[in-house]
Amino acid sequence: MGSKICMNSSCGAATSNEWKKGWPLRSGGFAHLCYPCGSAYEDGVYCDTFHLEESGWRECRICGNHLHCGCIASNYLLELLDYGGVGCISCAKSSRLHSVKRIQTHGDEIPEGVGAVPMNNAGPSAVEGKAVSDHVDERTLAPLCKSMEANECNLLPQSQRGDANASLGQHRGEEVICPTEKVGAGFSNATQPYVRPANFAKLDNARPALDFRDIQDSLPQPYLSMSLGGSSANPNFLLPFSSGLADGKEPSKTWSSFQQGQQSRRILPKPSKNGLTTSSELNKGIIPQARITRPPVEGRGKNHLLPRYWPRITDQELQKLSGEYPRFLKSTIVPLFEKVLSASDAGRIGRLVLPKACAEAYFPPISQSEGLPLRIQDVNGKEWTFQFRFWPNNNSRMYVLEGVTPCIQSMQLRAGDTELVSLTPINSLDVPSMSLVTFSRIDPGGKLVMGFRKAANSETQTPKGGKDLLGNALSEHFGLPDGNISRSRDENHGVRANENSVHQLAMNAEKKKTRNIGSKSKRLLMHSVDALELRLTWEEAQDLLRPPPSVRPSIVTIEDHEFEEYDEPPVFGKRTIFGAWPSGSCKIMVRASAKGSELEQEQWAQCDDCSKWRRLPVDVLLPSKWTCSDNVWDSSRCACSAPEEIGPKELENILKVGTDLKKTKVQESPKVAPETEPTGLDALASAAVLGDKMGDVGESSVGATTKHPRHRPGCTCIVCIQPPSGKGKHKANCTCNVCLTVKRRFKTLMLRKKKRQSEREAEISERDNKKQMDETELKDTRNDHSENEGSRSRIEGEVAEASTGEIDLNCHPIREDVQLEGGLNMMSFVEATSLPVENYIKQNGIESLKTEQQQQGSLGSHFQSKANRENERPLSDEEFLASVGWERVGHKEPSLERNSLQ
DNA sequence: AGTCTGCATGTGCTT
């Protein structure tokens, strides 16, 4: 390229290696593409992008040439002609820019070539049959893609391109590139001028996809196409269009290697992932700012950037960045890439994993793992310095930006799907969103700019819409309308992402749902409600676990308790319905979880043969197949011929109860804050503290297993999830991680208990003092000390009663006064865990606690009296749990409980 | 105990 100088005033690149060979020209040779700014250069004349005027003319900002297309307001079907110029496929008009030796490309949308996706139904057909305009000669005829209706490309032999009178269809030849997947070829990174955004809306359902290398590598046909969207785009056509592609319809086999290369999966986006304008936008008659997937500029190396990293900055944002934003005035903003923030990216570690290809393409080369500091400016103008480095990883590298936490936090970005963003101020529609970080470059100078935006989940990976904080921050700063929102509420269906997203979801739903569930990876972003449902379903499944049939357990005695161990895994048993009758009253179903001696709990099962429901004892476990003949509990109804015990209405009530129970669980479960919801070891430790009675709460719906006396099906404690071979695994002196953790956890709980007790004591003392002072004022000084004591006792009682809702789990009133026996067995441990701390300390020799405990004075007596009072009206387990705001979380494993004391 | 750092590992995607 010699010493070409980029005529882009903001670029000025001169060195030869800053130019790359662009698309081939019919006149011979190639267009030249400025490496830094992506501008096109041909025959000594630099041509910048097209600028769309309101009149419908497109004007080259450099050469002033105009191209007018009558249908420009409604649809675009433009392409960059290989000899230079732009042809409108819809009306077949073209601009003979070549005559002025200028190549004009439209900034964002017409990089090397401009194809088009007709945005209304008239497009394809019109294109197909429209006579070529006078302006169109054999060189102006462009390869067209008529796939709008047929959902596939019209493949026309390129050899016919020279026939000016031939139909466009005839001209569409081997080199025709189908929109979307096949469109966008030649959107060379290097050939993409970004900096002259048009003010019209674009539909980027055709994601430009071929990068520079592909162009260079596949020369035969220079037809390069990409799509332009019109503001009047009819989204309806897009789905079939996309689906057609999605269906894998293959283009003509006669495609040249060039086009085949354009289909390279490596670089071509999946169909329909690009955004479409929403109907609402169209209806509103506004010019949508479709978020355009912009193939990034050519970077170093040969790495192809995955489409999911392609920047999707809107024209408006770009325009603001490049033109109106004073800081970047006369500069070129080159979107480089973007990335959805992962949990680890947005975590406190402060490491942002960079896509390897992006890092190697756009960031300074680093040879040492330590990397180098990288100064990146955010949209607010604040400059951050991150450490750009890499880790060796499987003979490769993993690039990270370190120290991003302050920046991430300053942008209030979070990963995951938990954050809801109101996408429109009007609708206040909250949809799950995630944060993206975008990287752009300011040319000349190569300064890196970091932006952020929020995107709905549906647009992530192939984001569309959402709020681009790179642009949006600017928009906010400069009062721009929020044109980035390519999503709004559908009139009838609530959230309506852009059709692209909807379609994308449809396309990806099945794929995703089969690969994410159960994955260790947290990439699965599941709504909390869904997760809850899943968890409940899982729990229900756990409830159905039964000991393996026809397998005799081996009996193992541990700590005076007999355990059944099975060599075979459990099996699923028959599902039953649980309920309770008010004893001696009419049979009105109540919640199975209802407590009280006045309720008689029972279980109902349906015969697999006759489908009749039979009442069973609450604690029986049924095999997966169960019939009336198996009803050994009711001889009168041990045959299918026996009528049902209750009528249809009552039966309906039973079934309804079961349903209500699940609903209740769904509704109640979210009340448990995630941070307070005990899981794993917490559950185990909590169970150890709570004692075995907790295991009975709400267990009416679950029968005891024979594996562990106090463990129910579905128990997720450590022991229950361990294989049978775990027998004897946790001895008294066991020092395994589990036991150590439990011990540590238990100690922590005890410390917390001590702290709460201390606080409570202080509060009581304060109240007492205040009360005493009041009483002193009101009463005669004759009140003696005994009366004060009585008052104090009353106050303590009131406080104790009032504090029921805050009672510590560790201070189960029922067991406060239980004396610890000399030898600890399983039950005694459970009880011991509820003893006052002092007792516990004495028994377990935790001197550090003991010392502190001794400093608490009368604490023990207070709780002792409280416990005594509580014993007068013992709380039910459920009440107790409710009072402490805890959810029963499972059942302790005796052996572990024992261990936790040691 | 909490945080940081460097690496390892598993999963899913791409080729």
Add this chain to the structure above:
DNA sequence: AGCACATGCAGACTC
């Protein structure tokens, strides 16, 4: 099959 990357994890370090 190989690669990319999200994240887990262990050792080092700091408070």
